[in-house]
Amino acid sequence: MARTTEPKATPRRQLVSLAAAAEYADCGVNTIRRWISEGRLPGYRLGPKLLKVDLNELDQLAQRVPTAGA
Template sequence: MPMNKSARRLASIAVAAECCDVSTKTIRRYIAAGRITGYRIGPRLLKVDLEELDQLLRPVGGAA
């Protein structure tokens, strides 16, 4: 089954934290603050959309 462009790239809290070089606690804080959406898979497993994390990135300094 082919994936379409709008498909979510879901990752665990640990993987998301590693991708952003932050702690898992930071990812959980982002979810609690509403900065990103957490998706519950079953009773305990929580995942986040990596696209939402990418959207948090902002250039700083002399970037055009």
Template sequence: MNTANARVYPRYVSLAKGAEFIDSSVRTIRRRISDGTITGYRVPGCRSIRVDLNELEILMKPMR
């Protein structure tokens, strides 16, 4: 399988799990959502917000 054509599926997690994934705080995740660095996804029917782990991985890649 060619990895260039592989489809990447979203992996939505809570803000707490996202913060744990990048070793930061929930407050940092909320700031990044607010400034547009990452996207926050509201769950229909409740007040919960989720983030995509794929976006967090991209955010944490080293710059070259």
């Protein structure tokens, strides 16, 4: 019997302002802007001036630091 695999459900986008993203990541707005310009973090333009980021994609930037006990 063939197994069917259901596609993974992608998490819903959580678009927030750059200021809210900076507060969430405990960094500055300029750091968020720099990550966008470097291509590390996608930015989403909503209109001619409004720029947002997805908190799920911001979470993906975090990397676990290995510990000596691990």
